[in-house]
Amino acid sequence: MSPPADAATDLPASVLTLSPAALYERIAAAVVASAGEAVLVCAREGIVTHANAAARQLAAQDPVGRPFAEAVPLVFPGANGLMAPDEIVAMALRGTPLQGLAAQLPNAEGAEASQNRDLLVNAVPLELIPGEAGEAGRAGGAIVTLVDLTPRREAERQRLLLMRELDHRVKNTLALVLSIGSRTAHHEETLEGFQRAFAGRIQALAAAHNLLADNSWSNLTLEDLVRTEIAPSSGTAAARVRTEGLDIAVAPRAAIAFGLVVHELTTNAVKFGALSVADGTVSLTRVAMPSEARNALVLEWREQGGPPVTAPGRRGFGQTVISRSLRYSGEGGAELSFEPDGVRCEIRIPAEDLRERVG
CATH class of the missing domain: 3.30.450.20 (PAS domain)
Structure with a gap:
């Protein structure tokens, strides 16, 4: 039968019977292991x-x-x-x-120094x-x-990259806001008209940014963008906007540009086009995926059942937004056509901005 534990140390007797060297070894090994x-x-x-x-x-x-x-x-x-x-x-x-x-x-x-x-x-x-007597x-x-420190250093590097990316995006966004403000003022004749048009465009820009932030700047689809952008402008008429084939994720720059295009098309449809009357409809559908012939995703905005359409006498800023927003790439862009039975717009999103959806 084992002797009782030592009351002073509360250690098992089997441990207390170890030699000082063995006990030291066991304690040291436990400290190192833990x-x-x-x-x-x-x-x-x-x-x-x-x-x-x-x-x-x-x-x-x-x-x-x-x-x-x-x-x-x-x-x-x-x-x-x-x-x-x-x-x-x-x-x-x-x-x-x-x-x-x-x-x-x-x-x-053979690995790189960065690894x-x-x-x-x-x-x-x-x-x-x-030591001996008198010796140290x-x-x-x-x-x-x-x-x-590798995880900590990697986290620091990632933080710096994110800060640089944030700085880059903020500057680009501010430049875009200034451009929108300046061009809107140039094309609007009254202060009320400027305030209404400018506010709508900034809200469209903010909506795209909010969606991107909610999705961690990734995994954002064209369908998400369309539904977000048409709701404020069209109200109950949003139910008359049909979409097909838009479950495609896109890069942030394409998301922002596409959101602005959809906002301008919706605003025009509500004021003058198919969504200005009770029976008008709008369809936004995928026409073609990228191919050897065309390195872009092609969509078509088509209005039907609205008032007869004629081309405007002068080019407004909304048309400029539509035609230029996706032109940051040679493959991107949008082309408006004012056909008698309704406005049509071919929208091209560069293949380089298409993303695989995660989840």
């Missing part, structure tokens, strides 16, 4: 005697029983070749702790062995910890 960061223990000869799971994941091979410099071939950028992995252990063995050294660990032979893992290295003496003690080993 550490979240990579931990390696080296003997005085620089040979790795213990390594936890995190350290084994960093090392290409099992580090135990191998020299530290071989087990973890660290590179120290900016050290001009004066710092080497074995020197880390040697300095700790001489009683000099090292804290916060920046290092890199190559991922694989190296970024590490923060700490090395401290493991245990001081008392010496370290019995060294503990080296490796903090993997």
Whole structure:
């Protein structure tokens, strides 16, 4: 029968019967194993005697029983070749702790430098062995910890990329707003007309941005855009807008441009076209996918049942928005035709802006 646990330490008697060296070994192994960061223990000869799971994941091979410099071939950028992995252990063995050294660990032979893992290295003496009378003690080993900064550095790089992208998009959007304001003022004859037209166009732009934000700037379909853009302008007439083949995801720039085109077409249809009368209808359908002959997705906006159509006497800004919004690419664009039975518009979205829908 095992003796009772020691009341003072509350440890099992089987542990208390261990020799001090064995007990020390067990405690040290438990501490190393439980550490979240990579931990390696080296003997005085620089040979790795213990390594936890995190350290084994960093090392290409099992580090135990191998020299530290071989087990973890660290590179120290900016050290001009004066710092080497074995020197880390040697300095700790001489009683000099090292804290916060920046290092890199190559991922694989022949891999690019950008694929190296970024590490923060700490090395401290493991245990001081008392020296002879009048002599300084010496370290019995060294503990080296490796903090993997790679995920943190990658997150920082991603944050900087997102900030640059946000800056780019904000500047482009502000430039677009200024252009819309200037051109709307040029084509409207009254302040009320300007306010109404400008507000509608900015709301159309905002609606596209809101959809993009809700979808993390991806996975946004033409169908989503159409339904969002026609609702404010057409009201109950939105039910008379039929769509077909628009379950296609597009890039952000195409989404914004397409949204503005749909807004202008809807506004015109509500004021003068098919949606201005009770029996008029609008269809927006896919006509052709990209092919060798045409590197663009082709859609057709077609109005029927509205008042007779005649071409306007002057070109308004709405026509300019429609014809120019998708012209950022040679394959993109939109062409209006004022046919007697209703307005038609061929819309071309560049194939390069089509995306595979996720989910």
